[in-house]
Structures are given as structure tokens and as C-alpha cells.
Amino acid sequence: MPDFYFASMSPPCRAAHLVAKAVGVDLNLKPLDLSKGEQNDPDFVAINPQHCVPTLVDGDLTLWESRAICTYLASQYGKSDSFYPRDPKTRARVDRLLYFDMGTLYDRFGKYAYPVLFGGERPDPAKLEKLHEALGWLDDLLAGSSWAVGDRFTVADCVLVASVSSFEAGGIDLGSYGRITTWLEKCKTSLPGYEEVSAQGLAIFGGFAREKLSK
The missing domain is CATH 3.40.30.10 (Glutaredoxin)
Incomplete structure (x- = not known):
């Protein structure tokens, strides 16, 4: 183990x-x-x-x-390759979203939120705008498929939902992103162990992040 x-x-x-x-x-x-x-x-x-x-x-x-x-x-x-596909083109699409999360989406959230949460700074509207730009890109990337890549959930969904659910818990308004909100609710109800893994951490994070980021 x-x-x-x-x-x-x-x-x-x-x-x-x-x-x-x-x-x-x-x-x-x-x-x-x-x-x-x-x-x-x-x-x-x-x-x-x-x-x-x-x-x-x-x-x-x-x-x-x-x-x-x-x-x-x-x-x-993994018991099959559907979760992290071996097909090079499909895997590349999954990997693209992992790198997008690391280098763009979560990175922009960190640049916006962490100076406020851990450095005592006031929220920077310009940094929030950059985060929303990235959320708009994600919303576009979710077009035409049931999950992040294709019609089955993959490792990309697990990575992205960990980020996006934290944005939501921290008070980031996702209401303008119809595909994201639909996908997010699907992840919450369909990903194995989502509630067990996420509930406590999101409650802790939201408990101190939402108030600070709303100032």
C-alpha cells in the first residue's frame, strides 16, 4: 500500500x-x-x-x-487504459489539460489568491481578470464532450475538478461558464470518492479563503 x-x-x-x-x-x-x-x-x-x-x-x-x-x-x-489513454493523440489531449491546469489555470489562481491568503495583500482585480480569462478557455475546451476529454472521465477530470472546486469554495464566480458548471456538478456526483476526498479540505479552504478574497 x-x-x-x-x-x-x-x-x-x-x-x-x-x-x-x-x-x-x-x-x-x-x-x-x-x-x-x-x-x-x-x-x-x-x-x-x-x-x-x-x-x-x-x-x-x-x-x-x-x-x-x-x-x-x-x-x-489502472485496470484499463480509459482513465489515462495509451492512444498517443488521446493521451496528448489529457496531458494538455494537466499542463494547462499547472501552468495556466491553477497558476493564475495562485497568483491571485495566495498573496491575499498568505501575504496579507488586497485582492488584485487585474489578476482576477486573468483567472477569468483562463476559466473562459477551459469553458471552451469542454465543448463537445461529456467529460474533459471524450465521453469517459480521465485523470484530467480529477486534476481539473480539484482546482475548480477550490475556486468555487473560495468564492470565485463561475456563473458565466455554463459548460464548467455542468461539468463540475457531474464530477461531484460521478467521480469515485469525490465527497470523501473533497468535503473536509474544501470546507477548510473555503472557511478562510472566501472572506479574504471578497474584500
């Missing part, structure tokens, strides 16, 4: 945990309280010198970077 070091309020951690649920692999859950600096404990730093979460230890493999963990779990434990 792989060891999984995580913080429930972290969207990247929830993404990897959702992938594990989707492929049916049990994880030995090892929560870290980031507010107490547990990620800096010497025992954890010995495992991951970057002392970041999520971190996965599966036998002789120690892995961090959430999207790498997601694709590893899908490749190693």
Missing part, C-alpha cells in the same frame, strides 16, 4: 487522492498539518528534500509533483 503524505485543503493533494480512488488503489494516508510546519519535520525532509505535498512512497519509488503522481497511479494501477 503506497504511503501518501498530504494536506486535505491542498487542491493538488486532492487531485492525486481522487486518482487513487478512481483506479481503486488504497493509500496509507499520512496527513501533514502545514500550519504547524509538519512538512519541515526532519523525518519528512529525509523522504522529500523539497518538503512539499503531495508526496507518494510506493516501494522503492518516492515521487512528488502532484500531476506526476496522478499519471503514475493511473499507469501503475
Whole structure:
């Protein structure tokens, strides 16, 4: 059983945990309280010198970077290739969304939200506008298919929903994005283990983010 070091309020951690649920692999859950600096404990730093979460230890493999963990779990434990398709063109479409989430969508949310949540700054309307631009692109990318890529959920849905659900919990208005809101509700009701994985972390995140980001 792989060891999984995580913080429930972290969207990247929830993404990897959702992938594990989707492929049916049990994880030995090892929560870290980031507010107490547990990620800096010497025992954890010995495992991951970057002392970041999520971190996965599966036998002789120690892995961090959430999207790498997601694709590893899908490749190693997936019972078919539908969740992380082997077909090069379909996989490229999935990978595109993983990179889009990392380099554009979640990146823009972080640049908007983190200075406010952790640096005491006031929300920057220009940064919020950039986030909405990225949400508009995602809304367009969701056109013409039931899920993020095609008619079955893939690892891309787990990664994207971890981000978008956090935006929603933090008070980001998604009402202008009809495809996103329809897809988001489908993820909430259809992805394996969604409520179990997401409820606590989203409640914690929304509890302090919504008020600060609304100022």
C-alpha cells in the first residue's frame, strides 16, 4: 500500500487522492498539518528534500509533483487504459489539460489568491481578470464532450475538478461558464470518492479563503 503524505485543503493533494480512488488503489494516508510546519519535520525532509505535498512512497519509488503522481497511479494501477489513454493523440489531449491546469489555470489562481491568503495583500482585480480569462478557455475546451476529454472521465477530470472546486469554495464566480458548471456538478456526483476526498479540505479552504478574497 503506497504511503501518501498530504494536506486535505491542498487542491493538488486532492487531485492525486481522487486518482487513487478512481483506479481503486488504497493509500496509507499520512496527513501533514502545514500550519504547524509538519512538512519541515526532519523525518519528512529525509523522504522529500523539497518538503512539499503531495508526496507518494510506493516501494522503492518516492515521487512528488502532484500531476506526476496522478499519471503514475493511473499507469501503475489502472485496470484499463480509459482513465489515462495509451492512444498517443488521446493521451496528448489529457496531458494538455494537466499542463494547462499547472501552468495556466491553477497558476493564475495562485497568483491571485495566495498573496491575499498568505501575504496579507488586497485582492488584485487585474489578476482576477486573468483567472477569468483562463476559466473562459477551459469553458471552451469542454465543448463537445461529456467529460474533459471524450465521453469517459480521465485523470484530467480529477486534476481539473480539484482546482475548480477550490475556486468555487473560495468564492470565485463561475456563473458565466455554463459548460464548467455542468461539468463540475457531474464530477461531484460521478467521480469515485469525490465527497470523501473533497468535503473536509474544501470546507477548510473555503472557511478562510472566501472572506479574504471578497474584500
